Amino acid sequence: xxxxxxxxxxxxxxxxxxxxxxxxxxxxxxxxxxxxxxxxxxxxxxxxxxxxxxxxxxxxxxxxxxxxxxxxxxxxxxxxxxxxxxxxxxxxxxxxxxxxxxxxxxxxxxxxxxxxxxxxxxxxxxxxxxxxxxxxxxxxxxxxxxxxxxxxxxxxxxxxxxxxxxxxxxxxxxxxxxxxxxxxxxxxxxxxxxxxxxxxxxxxxxxxxxxxxxxxxxxxxxxxxxxxxxxxxxxxxxxxxxxxxxxxxxxxxxxxxxxxxxxxxxxxx
Amino acid sequence: xxxxxxxxxxxxxxxxxxxxxxxxxxxxxxxxxxxxxxxxxxxxxxxxxxxxxxxxxxxxxxxxxxxxxxxxxxxxxxxxxxxxxxxxxxxxxxxxxxxxxxxxxxxxxxxxxxxxxxxxxxxxxxxxxxxxxxxxxxxxxxxxxxxxxxxxxxxxxxxxxxxxxxxxxxxxxxxxxxxxxxxxxxxxxxxxxxxxxxxxxxxxxxxxxxxxxxxxxxxxxxxxxxxxxxxxxxxxxxxxxxxxxxxxxxxxxxxxxxxxxxxxxxxxx
Numbered sequence: 242x243x244x245x246x247x248x249x250x251x252x253x254x255x256x257x258x259x260x261x262x263x264x265x266x267x268x269x270x271x272x273x274x275x276x277x278x279x280x281x282x283x284x285x286x287x288x289x290x291x292x293x294x295x296x297x298x299x300x301x302x303x304x305x306x307x308x309x310x311x312x313x314x315x316x317x318x319x320x321x322x323x324x325x326x327x328x329x330x331x332x333x334x335x336x337x338x339x340x341x342x343x344x345x346x347x348x349x350x351x352x353x354x355x356x357x358x359x360x361x362x363x364x365x366x367x368x369x370x371x372x373x374x375x376x377x378x379x380x381x382x383x384x385x386x387x388x389x390x391x392x393x394x395x396x397x398x399x400x401x402x403x404x405x406x407x408x409x410x411x412x413x414x415x416x417x418x419x420x421x422x423x424x425x426x427x428x429x430x431x432x433x434x435x436x437x438x439x440x441x442x443x444x445x446x447x448x449x450x451x452x453x454x455x456x457x458x459x460x461x462x463x464x465x466x467x468x469x470x471x472x473x474x475x476x477x478x479x480x481x482x483x484x485x486x487x488x489x490x491x492x493x494x495x496x497x498x499x500x501x502x503x504x505x506x507x508x509x510x
Numbered sequence: 511x512x513x514x515x516x517x518x519x520x521x522x523x524x525x526x527x528x529x530x531x532x533x534x535x536x537x538x539x540x541x542x543x544x545x546x547x548x549x550x551x552x553x554x555x556x557x558x559x560x561x562x563x564x565x566x567x568x569x570x571x572x573x574x575x576x577x578x579x580x581x582x583x584x585x586x587x588x589x590x591x592x593x594x595x596x597x598x599x600x601x602x603x604x605x606x607x608x609x610x611x612x613x614x615x616x617x618x619x620x621x622x623x624x625x626x627x628x629x630x631x632x633x634x635x636x637x638x639x640x641x642x643x644x645x646x647x648x649x650x651x652x653x654x655x656x657x658x659x660x661x662x663x664x665x666x667x668x669x670x671x672x673x674x675x676x677x678x679x680x681x682x683x684x685x686x687x688x689x690x691x692x693x694x695x696x697x698x699x700x701x702x703x704x705x706x707x708x709x710x711x712x713x714x715x716x717x718x719x720x721x722x723x724x725x726x727x728x729x730x731x732x733x734x735x736x737x738x739x740x741x742x743x744x745x746x747x748x749x750x751x752x753x754x755x756x757x758x759x760x761x762x763x764x765x766x767x768x769x770x771x772x773x774x775x776x777x778x779x
Binding site: 292293296297300301308311402429430432436510 | 561562565566569570577580671698699701705779
């Protein structure tokens with residue numbers, strides 16, 4: 242298959258290992274709607290000297306930064322996916338220097354090699370509860386439209402920790418009024434992947450002025466009567482990188498996640 | 511009141527602030543059954559150089575070590591209790607050097623003063639869900655008997671992190687067979703305070719040979735037909751101190767907890 246065919250071939254029935262292999266081979270696309278039933282993760286790698294501050298930042302802000310895995314310094318091998326390598330198995334990466342985005346790459350092997358002590362954090366992603374939402378009859382419109390989820394900077398201040406501070410980033414899904422309660426309850430069962438929404442129905446109350454123009458991802462698909470529902474988002478660490486300016490960082494590109502081997506239901510409480 | 515009278519006066523109707531004030535004044539007693547409706551916490555303070563490894567240990571072992579608060583290096587002031595001081599507000603402390611218990615004290619102000627960079631972790635405690643258990647009609651026998659909860663070393667290995675490793679410590683409550691399901695479901699709603707049991711009904715399967723002789727706390731009260739139910743316990747960090755031998759540590763004494771101002775229900779999912 243060509244890369245284009247491989248991109249199209251990835252869907253909810255793709256296994257996590259096959260999806261990672263496709264990304265390793267060069268496929269670049271958002272991972273929403275791929276590998277149904279398996280937890281997806283946000284990624285950030287930081288020099289060892291920032292690891293404690295960042296881990297504490299995550300601990301103090303568990304809604305946007307629920308930690309699924311922390312790799313040992315220098316190791317690219319996660320425990321939540323057999324045989325995987327965080328340098329190659331994510332579709333698209335961002336490279337940061339002093340809080341500035343300096344590169345966007347489908348493979349970070351060369352960049353990684355210049356640093357010997359990177360500590361990598363894998364953080365829960367709301368894509369994990371999108372399939373349970375759909376199974377409950379709640380249409381997840383960006384998946385149905387083949388788009389990335391819309392994500393927004395907000396005025397919600399995270400609790401700072403050491404050198405890290407940030408305003409929370411959120412993802413948004415439009416939900417019909419009679420399905421909001423179900424969406425809340427279903428997502429609440431997954432606290433490790435952001436859990437219940439942080440805001441329902443009032444974008445301006447969290448500093449979002451134009452819901453049709455997200456800061457990350459694709460423009461939303463909203464149907465007549467949809468209530469905008471906002472969940473804490475694992476892009477928040479990237480807002481922390483921009484605000485706090487660590488000397489170096491690598492993250493995934495928003496919506497382009499690490500797909501783990503861990504079944505969603507493992508994270509259900 | 512004399513200290514003895516103050517000790518007897520502490521009960522479920524005592525406010526967290528009044529309980530902490532009593533402990534600050536010198537009252538020494540286990541905190542089970544005190545200040546109904548408020549989360550209690552295990553405590554460990556470590557030199558800054560151990561903080562990342564310990565925070566990672568906690569993150570990798572969320573059942574025994576659910577973090578409620580991490581204080582900045584050198585600070586004794588928690589965010590989860592207004593005006594409180596972790597050097598005085600716990601009824602009894604243990605001081606450790608190189609993994610050995612060297613002192614047991616009701617106040618650690620003098621010991622603390624010799625270290626300028628202690629990082630203090632407050633960790634969820636199963637005492638938090640004991641009142642919800644009782645409200646559901648499940649008698650918590652050690653409270654009714656005015657005893658400390660029994661706690662046991664086990665053969666369950668925690669995931670190591672950096673310099674820290676340990677076998678899990680568990681607490682035990684005897685529950686009638688027709689109430690075990692309720693006890694599981696109620697405690698499962700509190701993942702931040704150990705959540706659902708790690709073992710139901712078979713002490714030997716987790717390496718406990720004599721349930722009547724716990725390693726920490728008081729001997730259990732078991733009634734005819736009771737099933738022993740085991741929950742992960744926040745004394746596990748003390749097992750990690752014994753196994754991993756950090757140069758210095760201060761912990762609470764088992765069962766003698768920090769009582770926070772945070773309502774139990776805050777931790778319910």
